[in-house]
Every structure is written in C-alpha cells, then in structure tokens.
Amino acid sequence: MEVEKIAVGLDIGTTKIVAMLGRKNEHGKIEILGMGRAKSRGVHRGVVNNITQTIDSINEAVREAERNSGLKIHQVIVGIAGQHIRSLEHSDYITREDFEEVIAQEDLRRLIGQVHKLVMLPGEEIIHVLPQEYKVDSQAEVREPMGMYGSRLEANFHVVLGQTSSIRNIGRCVKAVGLNLSAITLEPLASAEAVLSREEKEAGVALVDIGGGTTDIAIFKDNIIRHTAVIPFGGNIITEDIKEGCFIIKRQAELLKVKFGSAWPGENKETEIVSIPGLRGREPREISLKRLSQIINARVKEIIEQVYMEIQNYGHEDQKKRLIGGLVLTGGGSKLKHLRQLAEYITGVDTRIGYASEHLSNGKDHNLNNPEYTTAIGLVMKGFEKSEENQEITTNNSKESVSVYEENLKGTRKISRRKPTEISEENLLKKKAIERSKSFLENWADKFRQILNDSE
Incomplete structure (x- = not known):
C-alpha cells in the first residue's frame, strides 16, 4: 500500500476530535482504514483556548487511528470552524500580455494569488479563495475560462477569512503531536463534499x-x-x-x-x-x-x-x-x-x-454511517482532492519545461545525440603520432609515384 495514496482528516470539534484515514479503491470510493476518537478538551465553540489539553486530545485520537489501521500518520488535513470565521464577496482581474496564447492554469493561479493580497482587518488572514464566475474580456458568466483567448481575465470570488491567532494555534497543536499540516479547510465545505x-x-x-x-x-x-x-x-x-x-x-x-x-x-x-x-x-x-x-x-x-x-x-x-x-x-x-x-x-x-455513506466503500458500517462523522469523511475526500491538484500542477510544470525545451530546439540543425568521448592526454599524443605517420606515408607514396612516372 503506497503511503501517498492515503489521506488523513483531522476534525477538531468542540465535543470530540476525530482522526480518520482513508484510501480510494479502484471504483473511486473511499475506504476508511482506521479511525480514532477522543473527547475534545481545550476547544470552545470551535476555537482552541487551551493548547496543552488540545494537544493531548489530538494525540489520543491520532494514536488510536494508527492502532486501528496499523499505519503511521505523518500529515493531516484539518478542518476549521468557529465564530471568528467570516466571508465576503470580491471581484478582481488580471491583464494578460500574451493574449495570443490561450488562458492556462498559470493565469488562474496568478488571479487567485492577486486576491490573496487583499487588505483585511488586523489579525485576519485568508483561508479560502473560491472562484464563482469568470469574465473573459466582454464575455460574462464563464464557468471554465481555460483554453479561451482573451487579454483581460476577471472573476468573482467568495473569500473565507479567519483570525490568524486561531489558525496558528491549530497549526501549533498539530505540529506538537509530530504531524505535518498539509492544508486547512473550512468544515462546512468538507461536510458538503461528503453529503451533497x-x-x-x-x-x-x-x-x-x-x-x-x-x-x-x-x-x-x-x-x-x-x-x-x-x-x-x-x-x-x-x-x-x-x-x-x-x-x-x-x-x-x-x-x-x-x-x-x-x-x-x-x-x-x-x-x-x-x-x-x-x-x-x-x-x-x-x-x-x-x-x-x-x-x-x-x-x-x-x-x-x-x-x-x-x-x-x-x-x-x-x-x-x-x-x-x-x-x-x-x-x-x-x-x-x-x-x-x-x-x-x-x-x-x-x-x-x-449521510456520507454513498461515498464510502464500507458505508454500511454502522460506526461510519453517522452524521457526526461527515466532516471527518469530507476532510479525507478533500485530502485526495488536494493531492490530485498538486499532481496536476507538477505535471503541468513538467509539460511546460518540455515545451520550452522543444521551442529552444526549433530552427537548430539536427545534431548527434551520442555522448562526447573524453580525450585524455595520452590519447591525444597517440592521435598526433598517428597523424604524423599518416602524413609521412602520404608523402612517401607521392614520391614513389613520381619516381615511377619519371622512369616511364
């Protein structure tokens, strides 16, 4: 079983903390490999208010999940909620210099990156930038702009914000348990992934x-x-x-x-x-x-x-x-x-x-077919979604590198792909000796031909 094909969701709630491991089977369904649950101590209305107690609860849930699955957990995707979360609507645009090229993933990333520079209230930071509808030049209500031509790319965004201190406290608790935090996801978005x-x-x-x-x-x-x-x-x-x-x-x-x-x-x-x-x-x-x-x-x-x-x-x-x-x-x-x-x-x-049972290969399990676990299951699904996005970005970057390489080869003559042989000093001397002997033989042959001509 490959570790990279396993996703781990960590639901840090007010009443319970759930760690859940899952993998995708050949039919695209999620198979839950193990789950750990602990009473949530140190969390009030979705916000960490006692670091030590929260670390202990996370550690208890994670270790139970590891025992049940027989696997070691290294990184998790964490759900975040709480009354400090707020959202707003925002519009932004970029101007494309090379408008003769089609809109690519890099253009969308640049537009989203520009939204991340949005000025916020003190102590806030952006959790999600969620595109709603795009506009390419004068064409509005575009759902998928990739592959289209245009010089101006505009979009409406749903921006989710949270308190920096609350986000960092969650990150600190996860790191203290010895885990890497791969991403933070708004909990209702994870639950929606599982049940809608x-x-x-x-x-x-x-x-x-x-x-x-x-x-x-x-x-x-x-x-x-x-x-x-x-x-x-x-x-x-x-x-x-x-x-x-x-x-x-x-x-x-x-x-x-x-x-x-x-x-x-x-x-x-x-x-x-x-x-x-x-x-x-x-x-x-x-x-x-x-x-x-x-x-x-x-x-x-x-x-x-x-x-x-x-x-x-x-x-x-x-x-x-x-x-x-x-x-x-x-x-x-x-x-x-x-x-x-x-x-x-x-x-x-x-x-x-x-209920999240329709997305699970073991959805008939009474323990999993429970509304209180929908967020944890949704976080596992979000984990696979994130890994697929990262893989796509890596693949696109590789393709871009190949295309640049091929572009550089255009207009050049075809050359041998044979690896050049390194010539040592000894080989160089031998080569010169052969050339000298070759010129001597050629001169001797010319003189011999001249003597024959004269005798005739």
Whole structure:
C-alpha cells in the first residue's frame, strides 16, 4: 500500500476530535482504514483556548487511528470552524500580455494569488479563495475560462477569512503531536463534499452542519459556493439549557437529550416521566418528557431561525436564487429526534438528514454511517482532492519545461545525440603520432609515384 495514496482528516470539534484515514479503491470510493476518537478538551465553540489539553486530545485520537489501521500518520488535513470565521464577496482581474496564447492554469493561479493580497482587518488572514464566475474580456458568466483567448481575465470570488491567532494555534497543536499540516479547510465545505450530490448543488441547497459548539452553513447554487456562515450555537447550548432547566448535572443532561430528547414538544404527554438518579444518596429526580421537549424546542427553534435568516440574506426569495434542493442537516446535532420536521415547519423548505455513506466503500458500517462523522469523511475526500491538484500542477510544470525545451530546439540543425568521448592526454599524443605517420606515408607514396612516372 503506497503511503501517498492515503489521506488523513483531522476534525477538531468542540465535543470530540476525530482522526480518520482513508484510501480510494479502484471504483473511486473511499475506504476508511482506521479511525480514532477522543473527547475534545481545550476547544470552545470551535476555537482552541487551551493548547496543552488540545494537544493531548489530538494525540489520543491520532494514536488510536494508527492502532486501528496499523499505519503511521505523518500529515493531516484539518478542518476549521468557529465564530471568528467570516466571508465576503470580491471581484478582481488580471491583464494578460500574451493574449495570443490561450488562458492556462498559470493565469488562474496568478488571479487567485492577486486576491490573496487583499487588505483585511488586523489579525485576519485568508483561508479560502473560491472562484464563482469568470469574465473573459466582454464575455460574462464563464464557468471554465481555460483554453479561451482573451487579454483581460476577471472573476468573482467568495473569500473565507479567519483570525490568524486561531489558525496558528491549530497549526501549533498539530505540529506538537509530530504531524505535518498539509492544508486547512473550512468544515462546512468538507461536510458538503461528503453529503451533497452534484444535482443538489446545481439546483440550490443549504448545508447545515450542527456541531457541539457552532452551526455551520454553506449555500450552493449552480454548482458554485454562494454563501458561508457560522452561528455560535450548537448542541452544547441545548445541553446547558436542559442542565439549568431540570437542575441536573451536565453528563445527565447530555444523556437525557440523546436518549429521550425531541425537538417537537407535541409528541410527549404530561404523564411520561423519566427518573434521574440523585447525587450521593439523594432522592431520584423525576423529569417530564414534555417539559424536556419544550426546553429543547425553544433552543433548536432559535438555531433554525438563525439559519433561515442566513438563507434569506443570501436572497432565497429571489426566483434565481431559490434553493430547490432545500436543507440538508448533518453533524452530531442533526440526530436529535424530530429535528427535520421542525426545520421544515419553520423554514417551509424540504429537509433531509445528510449521510456520507454513498461515498464510502464500507458505508454500511454502522460506526461510519453517522452524521457526526461527515466532516471527518469530507476532510479525507478533500485530502485526495488536494493531492490530485498538486499532481496536476507538477505535471503541468513538467509539460511546460518540455515545451520550452522543444521551442529552444526549433530552427537548430539536427545534431548527434551520442555522448562526447573524453580525450585524455595520452590519447591525444597517440592521435598526433598517428597523424604524423599518416602524413609521412602520404608523402612517401607521392614520391614513389613520381619516381615511377619519371622512369616511364
């Protein structure tokens, strides 16, 4: 098994850290070779706030993944989220001097590189520059400009920004574990890679990744990323509300949410009661499931309304921007009972739960067929995408070198490809001696011919 054909995704979340190894099989499906999971300590709402604890959690997840797969992990692609993430729309252009040549990959890289020089707020840096639509000279709405002729290349970009300190803290944690950071990817983009089909992206769809600390949104239309956003609420805040509303500890509140929680309060009756063990010999506490669902409903409703506000900001009411593909909910928070029905009721948009099983060769594995692992699976897929891009760049550079070499040969005469032989001093003396003897014999032959002529 070749190491370079294996990709490793590292999902650093608020509630858990997941390291996942995968490879592509002959059918293009992802085969997960191993996975490690650890409780996330030192991360709050997607942002590292304790370096030492985060390093320990990453190390635990990575070592477990290595044990399960029997492989050594050297480099990873990491997902990033958090309330420090923001995005903006930007337009830029370049002027091509050699407009008689077709637009090549190098022109696109130069245009994207120019966007990276964009002036940002202090303490921010660019995470992604995502092209949306190109314009070549006066021709607008160009999806793929490569191979076209033109002197001016222009594009609209979706630019994702993040706090430099947060990005560097993640890099420091990964490096401290002894790993190389190959790339950083916005987590909703990785999740979208895992759960959205090409048809959904074409029709218009909003991916909603409900994690422990944040809810991440990515909107696609015409196969182009149109909008991204991060809402600073997730599953943990629901657990906190249950803890405060039912007067129980956090571990009990999480267990109550997972086993008996529902986002739809009308499903439970007043008579349905759950008994929670008391602390240190105290009496058990009885909790009404209807009351529990009312607490969950209030917070979930707030999250979905924030999501719908982001969709409206994109312009969903506009006929051209209508999201025919509706909502796709994923992440650990999407497992909450009756969440899909509540989302449809609030937004009026068709909703489904997103699973990554269709991209996996072992997708029937119960452990992997889980919405909370979609980001990690998407990061593995992004890892293969990045390696293919790097390979393409290397191949193009090799082709450019060959073409330059061939261009330099044009107009020159054909020469022998035989390697020149080095002549030593001894060989040089022998060569001169042979030439001297040769000239002597030639002179003697001329004199001999002259003597014969005279005698005749």
